[in-house]
Amino acid sequence: MYKKMRLIDIVRITPEKLGEPKKESVKVALQEKLEGMIDKKLGTVVSILDVVEVGEGHIIPGDGAVYYDATFDAVVFTPVMQEIIEGLVVEIVEFGAFIGIGPMDGLLHISQITDEYISCDSKNARLMTKEMGRSISVGDKTRARIVAVSLNEREPRDSKIGLTMRQPTLGKLDWIEEDRIAKQKNKTQAL
Numbered sequence: 412m413y414k415k416m417r418l419i420d421i422v423r424i425t426p427e428k429l430g431e432p433k434k435e436s437v438k439v440a441l442q443e444k445l446e447g448m449i450d451k452k453l454g455t456v457v458s459i460l461d462v463v464e465v466g467e468g469h470i471i472p473g474d475g476a477v478y479y480d481a482t483f484d485a486v487v488f489t490p491v492m493q494e495i496i497e498g499l500v501v502e503i504v505e506f507g508a509f510i511g512i513g514p515m516d517g518l519l520h521i522s523q524i525t526d527e528y529i530s531c532d533s534k535n536a537r538l539m540t541k542e543m544g545r546s547i548s549v550g551d552k553t554r555a556r557i558v559a560v561s562l563n564e565r566e567p568r569d570s571k572i573g574l575t576m577r578q579p580t581l582g583k584l585d586w587i588e589e590d591r592i593a594k595q596k597n598k599t600q601a602l
């Protein structure tokens with residue numbers, strides 16, 4: 412889930428930046444410090460939008476920089492348990508698919524795609540169902556539910572988001588539309 416948040420942090424402005432407009436220098440320093448950072452409570456800081464207020468500067472002896480308290484608006488992405496998200500398949504591996512959901516990727520394990528048996532076609536980079544012959548490959552649009560979240564602040568690449576599509580109205584968007592049309596057709600034939 413994307414959120415706009417008002418945050419407060421201390422930012423270090425190096426001596427060469429002290430002649431520039433203060434708000435602009437603080438915004439650039441905040442972007443360098445925080446954008447892409449993962450925090451367990453906040454999620455991933457996607458963008459620093461605006462610096463609302465800059466406090467008085469503080470100097471630490473022996474350091475030529477000035478430290479400012481800054482209040483700013485930022486966009487953050489927080490993966491929320493049970494949230495339904497849409498994303499694109501970015502990679503196919505033997506054990507499932509990685510789905511791009513905003514600034515992070517979630518793992519859709521092979522066991523969480525469908526009830527059918529699924530095989531991996533490594534040569535064509537796709538996962539195939541046995542009975543219906545459906546496939547998932549890179550670039551496909553999907554709808555899934557977040558079922559596990561483990562954010563690692565120290566090693567962001569070790570963060571994990573688990574996904575499932577084994578529920579009604581979840582899956583590859585093409586499959587959802589096919590199922591909707593088939594269900595509607597069955598209803599009209601029953602009448």
